[in-house]
Amino acid sequence: MKISLVIWPVLLLLSLTETYAQNVKRQTDKHIVHQQERMVFKQWDRKKFTPTKGFLGLNYQYWLTWAWHPNYPKTDRRPLSAAGAQTQRLLMVAAMKNTEEAYKLHADTLRNTAVSEMVNYAGIASRADPLWQLYYRHEFSPLTDGQNGDPMDDAEPEVREYLTSTGILEWYLEESRALAQRLDAARTTNLDRGSRIMAYHHMLGEYRELSTLWEAKKNRAKLYLSLAGTNEKVKESDHPITLPTGKTDRQIADNILSKSKL
Known part of the structure; x- marks a missing residue:
């Protein structure tokens, strides 16, 4: 019982001491506060360099503080x-x-x-060329897509046989294959785009010339076979046609035209 009476006052005294120790008063020094404000965010104000000189510069604290750093107030040291x-x-x-x-x-x-x-x-990108897709692909389609086709689908059997026997068909196929190989080389070879387009242009002209010549040969073959057939019929006829003699070509033409007007 006596021990408890002694312990309780001691515990009460310790609790009061701890509470007093926690209530620490905040101490502020205006000189330190001014320096913190200068270094962090506020203006480098020379008027706030404390302690100041005082009346007639007689403040000893100023000289003890700033006499050792005379250039410090003049230099802005904010980061x-x-x-x-x-x-x-x-x-x-x-x-x-x-x-x-x-x-x-x-x-x-x-x-x-x-x-x-x-x-x-790059030749591998030539297929995606806009000019090839919009123009040259369609112009060269009979040459690139029709190599396995028959160039005489619309020809008569007699014309087909004549062109085959005379070697004209083989000549056309050989020229077409050579032109197709040149076109494929221009498309797959690594070449400047301008040079590639110029190659397309020249080969397109050659292909059109070849196509025109081929059509002319087919028409001439058809005309030749027609004339040959007419000649055979004339030879086999009992009344051969007699041609006027002693006349010039112009007189014969005038005679024909005069009869056509009647």
Whole structure:
């Protein structure tokens, strides 16, 4: 019982001491506060460099504090000032970012240029050329898609036999195959796009000339066979046609025209 009477006052005294120790009064020094404000965010105000000189410069605390650092109040030492360390770091970061973006833009430009040049030169990309898709593919379609077709589908049997026997058909097929091989080489070879288009242009002219010549040969063969058939009929007829003699070609033509008007 006596021990409890002694312990309780001791515990009460310790609790009161702890409560008093926790209630610490905040001590503020205006000189330290001014320095913190100067260094962090506020203006570098020379009027707030305390302690001040006082009346007639007789404040000994000023001389004890700032006499050892005479240039300190005149120099803005804030990290975020115009010439501060943090401002310079931020400017350096911005400059490095701009440089990085410029390098990235330059690299992207080089990449796009390289891709464009590759597309212009690569033969594998010639199929996707807009000019080929819009114009030359349709113009060369009989040559590229019709190699296995018969160029005399619309010809009569007599004309077909005549062109085959005389070798004209073989000549046309050989010329067509040679032109098709040249066209395939121009499409698959790594070549400048301008040179490739010029090759298309020249070969298209040759192909049109070949097609015109082939049609002319078929028409001439048909006309020849028609004349040959008429000649055979005349020879087999009992009343051969007598041609006027002693007349010039112009007189014969005038005679024919005069009869056609009647």
